[in-house]
Amino acid sequence: AASTAAQHPAVIKLGGCSAFIVNGNRLVSAKHCRHAASVQFTLAGRTWTARRIYTPTATDGPVVFAINGADDSLPRLKLATTPPKEGDQVVAMGWAGGTTWTQNGGRVTGGNGDDANFATARAQPGMSGGPLLNAQGEVIGVVLATGALDRSFNVYAGYRVTSTAIRGPTASK
DSSP: OEEOOOOOTTEEEETTEEEEEETTTEEEEEGGGOOOSEEEEEETTEEEEEEEEEOOSSSSOEEEEEETTOOTTSOOBEEOSSOOOTTOEEEEEEEETTTEEEEEEEEEEEEOSSSEEEESSOOOTTOTTOEEEETTSEEEEEEEEEOSTTOSOEEEEOHHHHHHHHHSOSOOO
16 A cells, blocks of 8 residues: 655655665666666755666666765665565555655565566556665665556566666676
């Protein structure tokens, strides 16, 4: 179910999608959001610029930007150290419709944990690029798509794909 919990300050609107700040100076979104190679966002009264440093070769997945001049004033999420297991509680966060803060809880229902996680945490248009968090509030995936016509499960970039993107290469074409 949707929650009206307070917005997490590390989860931002980026175009018509969502994005989040993690591990210092990384800004993460979804490939299908088609962000420019350089993006700007305003947070805490300051405008930040971020340069894309990673784009997946797969059809979709996490896109990673390096935030120029990132400092301790930026709120951030932490990347989990282990992948989720089937049945684990999760929360998807983002900006439904690109305008409305939304937080949906659920459970991991399948996937391989590497490339994709399936979960009952509802994903809505505009939430793409937002984080999928474990019960400890750590990033375990990226919101990508609604997975079934009845919307009983949704698809998230898996833990290995997400952690590799965030920790991984510093440049890509």
